[in-house]
Amino acid sequence: MSDQEFMRALGYANAAFDLLKRSGIPPYPQFYELLYTYATGVNPTLNNRINTIFRNGAAPSQDLVETLYNEFLKSDVNDRMSSVSERMHARIEAVHDAIDAAMTTANAYSGSLQSATGDLEHELSPEMIRQLAGRLLAETRRMQDTNSELERQLESSRDDIAALQRDLDDVRRESMLDPLTKIANRKSLDEGLAEAIREAAETGAPLSLMLVDIDHFKTFNDTYGHQTGDQVLRLVAMTLKSNIKGKDLAARYGGEEFVAVLPSTDMEGAVIVAENVRKAIQAKELLKRSTNEKLGRITASFGVARFHPTDNAMSLIERADRCLYAAKHAGRNRVVSESELVELGGGGSSASAA
Template sequence: MGYANAAFDLLKRSAIPPYPQFYELLYTYATGVNPSLNNRINAVFRSGVSPSTDLAEALYNEFLRSDLNERMSSVSERMHARIESVHDAIDAAMTTANAYSGSLQSATGDLERDLGGDAMRELASRLLFETRRMQDTNRELERKLEASRDDISALQRDLDDVRRESMLDPLTKIANRKSFDDGLADAIEEARQSGVPLCLMLVDIDHFKSFNDSYGHQTGDQVLRLVAMTLKSNIKGKDLAARYGGEEFVAILPSTDLKGAMIVAENIRKAIQAKELLKRSTNEKLGRITASFGVAGFKPSDNASSLIERADQCMYAAKRAGRNRVVSEDELIEITEMPAADVSAA
């Protein structure tokens, strides 16, 4: 309610219509979950420029609107229109070329006969006309092909943007499950061919369901974003952080052995634990987040499923051992021999 009241107050003070998208924009600003959006809006406030409906619409479209399907449809329509235009130009050029070829054949037959001066001039005039028409058609085709080249370059950029967006999790803005599946397949293939080490890290937020039930899904979403940001900021190079599903995250660590992967996982565990949650509206302290980690190394006999399965077993071993810890497959046998604790509220 504190965020809602703040959003409505900003709508009133800015004289922006309380349309749903503008409420969402300022509600998101009030929560502070999108730093880029907040920086932009704060800059507007500092500039002294009066907010307008157009400005609010532009900010909403830039930061919040999920228009992936619309953009895909737009790119498809533009591509179709451009291809049709090129086809029409090619058809016209072929028709003109066929007519020109026919005229040349006819002229060849005429030239084989004795022609008088008037007939020769008429033939030359006709060939000149057909040649100029052919030149005009070719120029038109060149113009359309040139325009198509520019359009196709722009379409390629749009398609690249859409593809990148389609590979991101919309909530956390890190790689989604599809991107992870593709990345893991590539990493396994590279490790198999080159012999370099490869590790997989699986991360699960401890007691997330209880946290979500106690403080609401909005706060739960902020926790997911926080963990995703922490995970992504603590890996580098060719490493890939992704949301695996629900409150589970995963990181692919190419060229990293098990010892190195354990160090990375421990650093991330400490970074997550160091962050204390605060409810902005009431300054109520909600406690700290912790997460359990499982780390497995690639073996020549592995495929994606077996590698994920071992990392998953390690992660659940960390849960059974008391949560908020990192377990590697080297430790798995030792951990699983300990008495199992209840992990139903994981």
């Protein structure tokens, strides 16, 4: 973790503990997690709820904080996975029951055929033959009915399993997306970056990483409100995603920071992508949706690093973070690559001025 990221995380932690202390709420892990999440601003609905409480002159009580935690942070992904698992288990049990019934009927039918074979070895009267034929016909119809039920169960199971697979895919997709910006979240970033590093190390193909930080976001957020701030975050996320392609991955890193993982892209290509994103963000004029008030334009700073054979995810991110820090201190609204660090004197890193 770079000094800049450490200081940012420490600031969130201090803000969370301050809220716990001021509200007289015990610093249990789940309550700390809730207010730490509030401090980062990554869950806009949660922030709006807590901001409303503060605006009304109240402080969140322990009971209210527990309610908010259960509503916003107690993940329903596991519950949904459990539901899918239960449905899958029920469907498999139904198929097993149908197969068992079919096997029982088949065994009985086989026994009837063997018995009939034995009977036919003896001389039978016409009446006995008629009774034997009637018994075999009834057994055959029972066998047909059982097979039809098995076919119905298998057909139904095929449709149910396809629906369950879709549900599992939906749960997985939701668990990998940032709820506000609808681009990859930190979990998805960690997995995607690890895979990109593994592939680059094995093939020798280039890999670049781009860090993006919205300039003066806190001031903008405080001035125009969190809803407008959320609009800015969505705009930057959309702009970043629309300017990458193929196997590239756009993710929200935390707060007002974003990351783009750029496989098969060398430093020169990554800088071009970063410049395109920077110009696209700067070109967009913001409107406050509630009033159509023109809020001007926003800018962002960029740090670009390339993968080295000795890199892991942390070292690559730290180097991009130093580049981002250099871009901030070189005037913001610019792209700095690691090859420029020496020229700009940005070899170190400390807390960033947003």
